Amino acid sequence: MSEEKSYALEIEDLNVEYHVDREVVHALNGISFRLAKGETIGLVGETGAGKTTTGLSILRLIPSPPGVVKGTVKVRGEDISTLSEKQMEAIRGNVVSMIFQDPMTSLNPTKTVEYQIAEVIRLHEKCGKKEAAAKAGDMLEMVGIPRDRGREFPHQFSGGMKQRVVIAMALACSPEILIADEPTTALDVTIQAQVLDMIRELKRKYKMSMIMITHDLGIVAEICDTVAIVYAGRIVEYGTLEDIFNHTAHPYTAGLFGSLPNMEDRTQRLKPIPGLMPDPTNLPEGCAFSPRCPNASEKCRTQCPALTRVEGEHFVACHLFKEE
Amino acid sequence: MADVLLEVKHVKKYFHTPKGLLHAVDDVSFSIERGKTLGVVGESGCGKSTTGRVVLRLLEPTEGSILMEGQNIAGLSESQMRSKRREMQMIFQDPLASLDPRKTVGQIIEEPLRIHNIISGTKERQNRVLELMETVGLARRYYSTYPHELDGGRRQRIGIARALSMNPKFIVCDEPVSALDVSIQAQILNLLEDLQKQMGLTYMFITHDLSVVHHFSDNIAVMYLGRIIEMAPSDELFAHPTHPYTQALLSAIPVPSLENRRERIILKGEITSPINLPKACRFASRCLYATERCFGEEPELTEIAPGHQVACFRQDKADAKTV
Amino acid sequence: MDNSDFRQRSMFAETWKRLKKNRGAMIGLVIVIILFLLAIFAGVIFDYDTDVIGQNYNELLQEPSWKHPFGTDEMGRDLLARIIYGSRASLFISFAAVCLAAVVGCFFGAISGYFGGRIDSVIMRITDMFLAIPETLFAITLVAALGTGTFTLIIALAISNIPIFCRLLRSSVMTQRGSEHIEAARAIGAKTSTIIWDHILPNCIAPVLVQFTLSIAVTILTISGLSFLGLGVSPPKPEWGALLSSSRSYMREHTYLTIFPGLAIMTTILSLNLLGDGLRDALDPRLR
Numbered sequence: 001m002s003e004e005k006s007y008a009l010e011i012e013d014l015n016v017e018y019h020v021d022r023e024v025v026h027a028l029n030g031i032s033f034r035l036a037k038g039e040t041i042g043l044v045g046e047t048g049a050g051k052t053t054t055g056l057s058i059l060r061l062i063p064s065p066p067g068v069v070k071g072t073v074k075v076r077g078e079d080i081s082t083l084s085e086k087q088m089e090a091i092r093g094n095v096v097s098m099i100f101q102d103p104m105t106s107l108n109p110t111k112t113v114e115y116q117i118a119e120v121i122r123l124h125e126k127c128g129k130k131e132a133a134a135k136a137g138d139m140l141e142m143v144g145i146p147r148d149r150g151r152e153f154p155h156q157f158s159g160g161m162k163q164r165v166v167i168a169m170a171l172a173c174s175p176e177i178l179i180a181d182e183p184t185t186a187l188d189v190t191i192q193a194q195v196l197d198m199i200r201e202l203k204r205k206y207k208m209s210m211i212m213i214t215h216d217l218g219i220v221a222e223i224c225d226t227v228a229i230v231y232a233g234r235i236v237e238y239g240t241l242e243d244i245f246n247h248t249a250h251p252y253t254a255g256l257f258g259s260l261p262n263m264e265d266r267t268q269r270l271k272p273i274p275g276l277m278p279d280p281t282n283l284p285e286g287c288a289f290s291p292r293c294p295n296a297s298e299k300c301r302t303q304c305p306a307l308t309r310v311e312g313e314h315f316v317a318c319h320l321f322k323e324e
Numbered sequence: 325m326a327d328v329l330l331e332v333k334h335v336k337k338y339f340h341t342p343k344g345l346l347h348a349v350d351d352v353s354f355s356i357e358r359g360k361t362l363g364v365v366g367e368s369g370c371g372k373s374t375t376g377r378v379v380l381r382l383l384e385p386t387e388g389s390i391l392m393e394g395q396n397i398a399g400l401s402e403s404q405m406r407s408k409r410r411e412m413q414m415i416f417q418d419p420l421a422s423l424d425p426r427k428t429v430g431q432i433i434e435e436p437l438r439i440h441n442i443i444s445g446t447k448e449r450q451n452r453v454l455e456l457m458e459t460v461g462l463a464r465r466y467y468s469t470y471p472h473e474l475d476g477g478r479r480q481r482i483g484i485a486r487a488l489s490m491n492p493k494f495i496v497c498d499e500p501v502s503a504l505d506v507s508i509q510a511q512i513l514n515l516l517e518d519l520q521k522q523m524g525l526t527y528m529f530i531t532h533d534l535s536v537v538h539h540f541s542d543n544i545a546v547m548y549l550g551r552i553i554e555m556a557p558s559d560e561l562f563a564h565p566t567h568p569y570t571q572a573l574l575s576a577i578p579v580p581s582l583e584n585r586r587e588r589i590i591l592k593g594e595i596t597s598p599i600n601l602p603k604a605c606r607f608a609s610r611c612l613y614a615t616e617r618c619f620g621e622e623p624e625l626t627e628i629a630p631g632h633q634v635a636c637f638r639q640d641k642a643d644a645k646t647v
Numbered sequence: 648m649d650n651s652d653f654r655q656r657s658m659f660a661e662t663w664k665r666l667k668k669n670r671g672a673m674i675g676l677v678i679v680i681i682l683f684l685l686a687i688f689a690g691v692i693f694d695y696d697t698d699v700i701g702q703n704y705n706e707l708l709q710e711p712s713w714k715h716p717f718g719t720d721e722m723g724r725d726l727l728a729r730i731i732y733g734s735r736a737s738l739f740i741s742f743a744a745v746c747l748a749a750v751v752g753c754f755f756g757a758i759s760g761y762f763g764g765r766i767d768s769v770i771m772r773i774t775d776m777f778l779a780i781p782e783t784l785f786a787i788t789l790v791a792a793l794g795t796g797t798f799t800l801i802i803a804l805a806i807s808n809i810p811i812f813c814r815l816l817r818s819s820v821m822t823q824r825g826s827e828h829i830e831a832a833r834a835i836g837a838k839t840s841t842i843i844w845d846h847i848l849p850n851c852i853a854p855v856l857v858q859f860t861l862s863i864a865v866t867i868l869t870i871s872g873l874s875f876l877g878l879g880v881s882p883p884k885p886e887w888g889a890l891l892s893s894s895r896s897y898m899r900e901h902t903y904l905t906i907f908p909g910l911a912i913m914t915t916i917l918s919l920n921l922l923g924d925g926l927r928d929a930l931d932p933r934l935r
Contacts, residue, residue, distance in 0.1 A: 046505040158594050188367035188532065190591045193576035197590055215506060218578025245582045259510035260580055261539030266558055272510030276475055382830055409836035421827040425933055426849050436835040472933045
């Protein structure tokens, strides 16, 4: 019981399929991980790997139909599939919040920024308009925007400022879990640095658990404690920062590192992963990475490897590893 | 004397906007040697893409000259420019938007060959297209597919094949990999590198991704609000960034490694708009070392080491802070 | 090298392939074709002088029967014959008017959209002027001034449709002009005319086609309305609106007299709209 208590989020064998036009898109194929309180996990992968789908399933926001969700998601030890829509609404934004990639589309252009933050607060907390507005002002200050700019409209803000507003909205009800879906991808490098700095600060201050969805290993190195590498809807490698960065086990993870330019030696040639991400409607048999893997064996092409422990909390789903 | 292919001198591009004159590119000069790559970096709105388009005269420069092998192309007539375009090509950021959605892969790559009458026979032209597709790593079976049926990496290969079809000498690459996934990014960067070696191409590589530009370029120009504020050979720039903005920019790169982390310089504020600029250093309002002088006068690019130019009054101060 | 596998897919064949998959559009297309065939071969089925305008006082206001499937009107004329002959006027006038409007409108719209600036302002102010006048009112005025007749009608209806096409093409040309693939075409050295013909117009055709079918539907209605007011096609020549108008006084006792012309108008418009929507989707290679 006490052990269960310490997890903010537990995901067990999560499967998501979309049934479209007689085709089945296998978005997630058995994702499991647990997130301890105050911990940050990085979900790393390329477009279509299923990172965002994972985030949406935690909020039970997968449209159904066409989506079919199997597996359990427990928030604070409670299975969300058993909750009513009303109970779920109380969780969204209040216990679990999500920040989306594009700050431009997450804000209503016709309402002032302060109003939009206050709206979230009033939705979850019993308080008057004035009180909510005052709290919205506090939130703005917290993300580094002067209080009096709250009466402005989203279009009067720059991209970085808008993302700050979105973050303020997500944090308005002090959620326990924050899902950040590529929060800085749309921003410039120096602004990205500002926002990341702020997220890290807020996380420490409020002891939030966080899921950082990103494709950028640099960002992972900066704010995550544990990392899950996602490929074709499966976690192929899971471990601490140290495990993933210094004791890379899965060939896909190695491929991701090889694709990045070496800052120490610019003449070193990049080592891209050959081929493309498999089509989620038609996943290869066996290990989904085997068609692109330089060391794939016959076994890889027929059997799907399970996540196996390497050492401590470091897991990898690869046949080659077991054979070593 | 180095073999200079392209020389850009005091190029300016202003746009008239309802709010005032927008200085998109403000007195930019640089040159690129044959077979080399100039990386142009900066954040959105710094004028890097506009510079690339002005160099190709996709936008008319307001002032300045663009010398391609000594010939000023800013003075060419419309039709002279059209044939000059065979030598100067562009690869676009968004491979889907830059390909006509109603044309098949074959038609897209073939078009330049037809326009410039490079190959006249239909059959010969088709063979040339297939040959180009092979060069950029596109399987022949995609000849009659539409770009939207392919993935981002393949689309970008189409754009590259189209640019190559005229055997250009110079290619402006405008963020050619920023819309792509990391593993595909590396594939395309390697392809561009191989093509450069094989065909002796000269690139102007525009990007906001500093680790990519470091890897890919021989020289790097850092732009801020329409100006080049620092320019140096790639390794020199990364080893001794001198402008406070360059320092902040480099320190902001999230490094995908647990060791050798840089100390981060967090800049205050954001890039201002290049409309009605005061006579001052454009970075002064965000600069950690700005003095009275920085707000009253605009610094010029000056050489501080061989090939390393910087536009800052406070180099001494900046130097002290080695990143 | 064997290049037989690399034949280019033609735009027409591709569009047709996609259109075939759309059931609604195919039904629309079949009905439109039938209507056209009926209009063209009306003379073969019926004799104009005896069946269509020949009055027959022995068979006044007869209910639908085997002899007269749609019944007869107050002059004993077969309603089916009059509706089929009436489609000639309705379809011919509306197609002619809308074709004329589309050609002229698209021409000015393309110029306006591509070149912008002063030319654009002038063209747009003129279209604004015309758009401010309701179509029917404009047609009434023109017909009243120039007298009734097919030609005046076509001109009046065409003029009131020009601004619609002009605006439509202008806005799609403007979006296309700013798009990156046009810049790419300039970058490879394409001429302005090539850019307009090869890259901009093919990408603008879809909304024009849809508007074309919609305009035809609206124009048929307008013609009917004008005929109803007595300003359209002059009697005894049949026209759908005129048929409706003349049967007005018998509406209570002889409902079929209004139902059948009304159904004819409705079917035509519905099938044109179905076809138009289907064409729009079929013309976009991105939707499969």
